[in-house]
Amino acid sequence: MKALFIPPLLLMFLASLPAGFCDTNPQDVDALQSLMRGWQNFPSSWQASNDPCGAQWDGITCNNGRVTSMRLSSINLQGTLSNSIGQLSELVYLDLSSNSGLSGLLPTSIGNLKQLTTLILAGCNFTGSIPQELGNLVQLSFLALNSNNFTGRIPASIGLLNNLFWLDLAENQLSGPIPISSTTSPGLDLLAHTKHFHFNKNQLTGTLNGLFSPSMRLEHINLLNMFFTFIRLFDNNQLSGPIPDEIGSITTLQILRLDKNRFTGAVPSNISNLVNLNGLNFADNQLRGTMPDLSALTKLNAIDLSNNSFDPSVLPAWLLTLKALTSVAIASGGLNGELPSRIFTLPELQQVILSNNAFSGTFDMTGNISQQLQRVNLLNNHIVAANITQSYNRTLVLVGNPVCLDPELSSSHFCTIQQDGPIPYVTSVTKCGSTSCSSDQSLDPANCGCAYPYMGTIFFRSPLFADLTNNEHFQQLETSLWTELGLHPGSVFLSDVLFTSDNYLQVKVRMFPPTGTSFNLLEVTRIGFDLSNQAYKPPQGFGPYYFVADPYVHFAGAPDSGKSRIKISTGAVVGIAVACGLVLTALTSWGIFSLLKKRRREELSGRTNPFASWGIAQKDSGGAPQLKGARFFSFDELKTCTNNFAENNEIGSGGYGKVYKGILVDGTSVAIKRAEYGSKQGALEFKNEIELLSRVHHKNLVSLIGFCYEQGEQMLVYEYVSNGTLRQNLQARGIYLDWKKRLRITLGSARGLAYLHELANPPIIHRDVKSTNILLDDNYKAKVADFGLSKLVTDTEKGHVSTQVKGTLGYLDPEYYMTQQLSEKSDVYSFGVVMLEILSGRLPISKGRYIVREFRMAIDANDQDYYGLQGIVDPAIHDAAHTMGFRRFVQLAMECVDESASRRPTMNTVVKEIEAMLQSEGLSSGSSSTVEFERVGSASASHLYGGPVVTPRSNSSVSIAEEPDEPPHPELNHREP
Incomplete structure (x- = not known):
């Protein structure tokens, strides 16, 4: 401007x-x-x-x-x-x-x-x-x-x-x-x-009692009236008490959302009076009693009753009568019996989520299945057999059911979490061919030119559909945007379409100027005002919204106000052009000379520069890692210290490659992770563990000493941790971890994760927290390992990373799996599962049973002896079950595995709680509750540590390994178990 x-x-x-x-x-x-x-x-x-x-x-x-x-x-x-x-x-x-x-x-x-x-x-x-x-x-x-x-x-x-x-x-x-x-x-x-x-x-906090005054008018029945928006947008608070009976008298309600609060008691019976209701969400509360009868609500499009404490029952029969349903979600609903196949024949149905229930018998998905059905999630039930029509090729999740132990079905994609579902809608620019734009411009779909769009994100707070691939819906949205906002036809580009963890529909919008390559300031403020004051009305089915714009900085010149401007003469223009041409020629010549000189220098230094060839491998994303202290080892050095990678020095193997014990020339014992040729994730994980995580240091994180990238090899060199993994120590015979050791192990690993979340800048999300990635040294001090899947949270205000779902089955945050939005609370969920392992000694998933659900169903606050957990707790720590510290440990673990990320504690809170438990046992916690920050050498030489996922070959002392004899647990990143 x-x-x-x-x-x-x-x-x-x-x-x-x-x-x-x-x-x-x-x-x-x-x-x-x-x-x-x-x-x-x-x-x-x-x-x-x-x-x-x-x-x-x-x-x-x-x-x-x-x-x-x-x-x-x-x-x-x-x-x-x-x-x-x-x-x-x-x-x-x-x-x-x-x-x-x-x-x-x-x-x-x-x-x-x-x-x-x-x-x-x-x-x-x-x-x-x-x-x-x-x-x-x-x-x-x-x-x-x-x-x-x-x-x-x-x-x-x-x-x-x-x-x-x-x-x-x-x-x-x-x-x-x-x-x-x-x-x-x-x-x-x-x-x-x-x-x-x-x-x-x-x-x-507080209740909704008294809020529904009789004087409140119910106008504009055909629009989104006051009460629908009023109640719906109280999600993600801490409201409590019963749902007021007065709600049942508001018969014009269209959408009712009270999810992610602390409402208790039974659902009012007069909820059946809400005959105009299109959407109902009571998920993530503490509602009890019988699941409400909604058979009269024939206009319902979407329903979510997940994660409450309703009485156990079979799937409600009224669900099968609601012909307008597009989405059904009753996860962790206490449902049992056989799942009626009729539910999949509802004509408008797009999504069914019935995970973490107790459905059993045979799963039947044959016959006249809805053509709209995109996704069925039956994770962690008790289904033992399945009949699935061959024509169904969309998302179906049966992981965690006994049926997936059947050799004929275990290799099916239905028995893996990470399935390649349909790609969400993106505005098509195929007509523009191979046209590309500079990094700060975008391709205008209307004319295939490059321009500076006005960008932002629309959050639709209550969409009445679940299919993100529906071209018709989103093309209507595009048309309404450029029509109502006075833009050029076709000049709207939609992308990044997804449901957030709050079940809001998020759509990234790019709007292009009608002329030139930039908007002027008046145009930007006009469009921003129309979107922020709700002058723009989206198509039916999208519901109410709010718009958050990205700051616009590429303003065109202000509109001509009729006042004179200074003009440049033709001769001056010619002179400027000639001068610019001479400068451009000189710069081009200098650039070519510098490029040739640089290439020659790289060729001469290729043998000594460990990353001279970085980026040549097809699977690498390019660019040498930003090294901050990690030592470069030559191939010959590592070959020597492992006796030519001798088999007797091999201490583990896995999908990434093999791990060898080595002794450096100074006598230091190390664990060397060597990638196998053709490793599916080798280059990316290799770069990730060096570039992203070589900057920070903590005593509860495994130390990365160096790496080798030479002669086609990719190797990572770690400190050698002698006592193996937490999982091995919980399961191995002859090893006794008493309650105090388990508390200290929990505290140490929690401190390592808290450091990543709180003091790393930017914060780091581990993304694969599990008992096989927690190593124990000679003194049973815990060290968190394996950062191959870790992510940086570069946008600290957003607090999450939108990314492809990866992790390990049994430890995976269900909210991350549903929304693909990774946050520190995803690590907290996984750590909560580890805490339950520490309590029980059991695997997260064993014989079709999920440890979180088993604890949730068994806990009995009235049991003064074992808290209802006598049949689950590891016999080695039965004596601890009578202590207050034990109860608080269980409660803390269950808070960590709460279905709602917003209700989980932070890792720093977990650290403080475990410290308090140790003090109640009369033990020192080792340090203050503040997340520890350590440095080795100078500030420039600080490190963050990772370790691999491998399988031991013997009972010998193992540095970084995963047990070999577990039943197969498919991991989301397709590592071999």
């Missing part, structure tokens, strides 16, 4: 003019100039004149010399919002959305804007409390403060905003109960005209 050139003397003259010479009210001029002083990246037109209304500042609209609108969405504003905002007393519209650089407190003076009807601050970084003074904005009809960092309670004064239509406070850190009116205070139950209440993803 470039401003018009103004001669300096003229600029000084204009600046010296008194305010009376301006078209803009002096109070508004002062306010805008104060705002400008607190901001960076404001529009350049603001510097060209002291008259915002007369000079038509970008983003500012005036009426009779008063500023009435400020629309500056998505322009990368940075700074704070000055108290002077309150001086713009005639302001009607204020939109600063999607400027993540705006931070600090929201000034109380905003309550002075008595004419304000629209306030949109979504997608910024404001902190502190929401001012009570917002209750003064009696004209306000649209209030969006979502996706910030507000804390504290919801102001009760918001209940005074009688004209409020839209209230969005979602995705903050708000806490406390929802304010309800009393004789001395207003409350949100007074908002009789408000149709949309969005409070999801906060920390709200």
